[in-house]
Amino acid sequence: MRIAEHPILGAPEERKTVTFTHDGAEYTGFEGEPVAAALKAAGIAIHRYTKKYHSPRGIFCAIGRCTDCVMVINGQPNVRTCVTPLTEGMTVDTQFGAGGEDRR
Amino acid sequence: MTRYDLIVIGAGPAGLSAAAEAAANGLKVAVFDENARPGGQLFKQIHKFFGSKEHKAKIRGYDIGTELLKEAEELGVEVFLDAVVAGLYAEKEIVVRIGEEVAHFKGDTVIVATGASENMLTFEGWTLPGVMGAGAAQTMMNINRVKPGERVLMLGSGNVGLVVGFQLMQAGCELVALVDAAPRVGGYGVHAAKVARTGVPFYLSHTVVRAEGTDRVTGVTIGEVDAKWQVIPGSEKYFDVDTICIAVGLSSSTQLLKMAGCEMAEPAPGAGYLPVCSEVGETSIPGLYAAGDVSGIEEASSAMIEGRVAGISAAGKLGFAAEETVKARLTVLESALSALHEGMFAPKNRGKALDKTEEGYDISTNLLKKGYLxxxxxxxxxxxxxxxxxxxxxxxxxxxxxxxxxxxxxxxxxxxxxxxxxxxxxxxxxxxxxxxxxxxxxxxxxxxxxxxxxxxxxxxxxxxxxxxxxxxxxxxxxxxxxxxxxxxxxxxxxxxxxxxxxxxxxxxxxxxxxxxxxxxxxxxxxxx
Amino acid sequence: MSANDRSRDIGAFSAAPDDDMIVCRCEEVTKGEIRRAIYDGMFNVREVRRFLRCGMGLCQGQTCAKLVKAIIARELGISQGELEDAAGRAPARPIEMRIFASERGRDE
Incomplete structure (x- = not known):
């Protein structure tokens, strides 16, 4: 899903590769990019399941407004992945409900 | 509490222009923006802008953003990023979250340039991962350099839908179809034509019936609508897509203005509540201005001029610029703005179905219905x-x-x-x-x-x-x-x-x- | 007749096929719940919002405010312009209480 070469923007600048985990599985992404971008690049679409109807949600506004893309990051729930920079060793987990709830 | 001559809220085209204009006249200016990067939507705009030289025509949005930011910085404007303005009060005081604390700032003048947010519309499955705002798609591909999807359907034929649709193709995505419930293409014909000529079908008078899929979007069903916007049974069409982009207009982000107690009114039916402003963008609270999309949705080119109008007016109000200087500058800016307020897409012509150009040429109905001449x-x-x-x-x-x-x-x-x-x-x-x-x-x-x-x-x-x-x-x-x-x-x-x-x-x-x-x-x- | 006129007769609630559509994504409030609230006598954005929490979730109504307004206007048979927006209140964006309570310079 990454855009290697763009007709207007050219090639993305060199960025440091970091490792993170998503629900325990290891992935790589670029340091400082939004967590949501790294997940999208890894083909992961579901960020959380809602509290009432347990329905899946993903990226919706990508600018930190809608809060639909929140996940549990380094153990903290409700973190907006679209505006949170990826760091080395980050743990990114699917959020269930308001966070801290059991998987269903 | 820290005091500034001018506090600008929002570092987009309007806010940065306002800040630069005021700082050039000697004001001590601070700009606050909730995002990690300045520029608002400018850095996502990879197309060349319209207008004439004075509007920076034929320059791409991100280059205009870079230029504007440089201008503001060179003039000594302080730009606070990741700084969320949580409150704005009539005394022109703001409460800002910066890092792990909140801080208070007071401006002798304040310019609110908080822009707009995308409108949404509901259909079955619209909460599924894979349904997103066109702005989200633009952020993903042009800033984060990741494709929002492989096969995309665009809902909305206004300039945002057309421009982002084209950009999706530039990013290497397949634009499967462009859909709009309206019977006519909403955006510029030239934007539509450059999408249509690549082979993307336009479905006007169509809307999304449902996003298909259980965990994420795997397809989409659209249908033709009748005069009452109801889907005509049997008109449904299915497309295999992984992404549905919604581009159905923008609404001004007026929350802070409302909080401050600015008088709000609906300028035209359906326009939504907007701040009541003077010609220079001053709200009902003296010294509090609104500039750019927050005072009514237009192009970034207009927002930049509105920002400068508010900026020079604030300078005049505080006595940094002489009355004649302000007047002369406003004349130049207003003439630049009025040039953008002409033509069939001008604010005054919104909602009108024009058949002829000002010269008397027929406006192509093919262009309006199918996207091409x-x-x-x-x-x-x-x-x-x-x-x-x-x-x-x-x-x-x-x-x-x-x-x-x-x-x-x-x-x-x-x-x-x-x-x-x-x-x-x-x-x-x-x-x-x-x-x-x-x-x-x-x-x-x-x-x-x-x-x-x-x-x-x-x-x-x-x-x-x-x-x-x-x-x-x-x-x-x-x-x-x-x-x-x-x-x-x-x-x-x-x-x-x-x-x-x-x-x-x-x-x-x-x-x-x-x-x-x-x-x-x-x-x-x-x-x- | 003002938008807030409680003597307005809008008839009885009747179910619609899209009543289970989510309108407020954050608080997962459906169109049917909103419509029913209107027929229960909540005639403006503020009342519906307080009663159902639509627009009171993490995003503070940034996505659904217009949608909710449109539903109320349609059910009451009035234009959206006749309905006031919900009040703008601080904080305009969600801020953790921990941060909201730590004011810069307070301990200096």
Whole structure:
């Protein structure tokens, strides 16, 4: 899903590769990019399941407004992945409900 | 609490312009923005802007953003990023979250330039991952450099839908269809035409019935709507997509203005509540201004001018600029703004279904309904003349505020005139030399160079091309017409990529003579 | 007749096929719940919002405010312009209480 070469923007600048985990599985992404971008690049679409109807949600506004893309990051729930920079060793987990709830 | 002469909320085109204008007049200015990067939406705008020189026409949005940011920084404007303004009060005090604490700031004047947010619409499955705002798609591809999806359906034919749709293709996504419930394309015809000629079908009077999929979008069903916006049974069509983008308009982000107690009113039915402002953007609270999309949705070009208007007015109010200085500056700015407020897409014409241009030319109904001009319509516009030798074909058929084509031609073959919404006129007597400057200068990618007869039964066509991979000289590909239909084989004879064209490549191909006035796009691979 | 006129007779609630459509994404409030609230006598954005929490979730109504307004206007048979927006209140964006309570310079 990454855009290697763009007709207007050219090639993305060199960025440091970091490792993170998503629900325990290891992935790589670029340091400082939004967590949501790294997940999208890894083909992961579901960020959380809602509290009432347990329905899946993903990226919706990508600018930190809608809060639909929140996940549990380094153990903290409700973190907006679209505006949170990826760091080395980050743990990114699917959020269930308001966070801290059991998987269903 | 820290005091500033001017506090600007929002570091987008309006906010940065306001800050720069005020700082240039000696004000101590702070700009607060909740995002990690400044520029608002400017850095996502990878297309060339419309307007004239004073509006930075034919410059791409991100370059305008870079320039604006540099100007503000050089003038000593303090820009606080990741700084969320949580409260704005009538005393012109703000509460800001910066890092792990909240801080208070007081401005002698405040300019609110918080922009707009995307409207949404509901359909079955609209909460599924894969349904997103067009702005989200733009952020993902142009900032984060990740494709929002592989196969995308765009809902909305306004300029946002058309521009983002085109950008999706530039990013390497497949734009499967463009859908709008309205019976007419909402955005500029030139934006629609550059999407349509690549072969993307337009479904006007259609809406999304449902997003298919259980955990994420795996497809979409659309249907035709009747006069009461109800889906006509049996009109449903299914597309295999992984992403649905919603581009159904913007709403001003007026939350802070409401909080401060500014008087709000609905200027026109359906426009939503907007701050009641003076001519210079001052709200009902003296010294509190609104500029850019927050005071009414327009283009970034207008937002930048509105920002400067508010900035110089604040300088005048606080006594930093003399009355005559302010007056003189406002005259210049207001004339620049009024140039953008002309034409069929002007705020005053919103919602009107115009049939003719200001010059009296018919506005193409094909363009409005399908996104492209029909072959038989094209000859009636003043930028299109069938003459011998190489000549520009200017497929600019609506009154939009734009004139870089006029300035670009070294032989003065193209005239727009004083009112920049006038359709460009091609004068063959000036002797076109085929330099191609006009193609690259046209923000709407609506100019082509054609030689209708180069011998051997062939015509040559030069098109603007902003996709990858670039064709190679000698490469045979497929010629598409304005509707995106395959009409024959096209052999590339030249590819011009020069710096001054700013990433608009000029691809020249030859086609059988009878296709010279029809072929408008080149696709890799043999005609099938 | 003002938008807030409680004597307005809008008839009885009747179910619609899209009543289970989510309108407020954050608080997962459906169109049917909103419509029913209107027929229960909640005639403006503020009342519906307080009663159902639509627009009171993490995003503070940034996505659904207009949608909710449109539903109320349609059910009452009035234009959206006749309905006031919900009040703008601080904080305009969600801020953790921990941060909201730590004011810069307080301990200096």
């Amino acid at each position: 029909a072959d038989e319509e094209i000859a009636k516009y003043p930028g299109v003349k069938s003459v011998s030798g190489i000549h520009p074909v200017i497929e600019c058929t609506q009154n939009i505020p734009c004139n870089p084509c006029q300035d670009s031609c070294p032989k003065k073959c193209i005239t727009v005139g004083g009112n920049i919404v006038t359709l460009p006129v091609f004068d063959e007597k000036q002797g076109c030399i085929g330099c191609g400057q006009c193609i690259a200068a046209c923000s709407g990618q609506a100019i082509f160079l054609v030689n209708e007869d180069i011998g051997d039964g062939l015509a040559s066509v030069t098109i603007p091309y902003e996709f990858l991979p670039l064709p190679e000289k000698g490469e045979s590909g497929t010629a598409l017409d304005r509707a995106g239909n395959v009409i024959g084989t096209a052999k590339v004879t030249d590819v011009k990529s020069v710096k001054v064209f700013d990433h608009t490549n000029l691809v020249t191909f030859t086609v059988p003579k009878e296709l010279g006035m029809r072929a408008r796009f080149w696709r890799k691979g043999a005609a099938v």
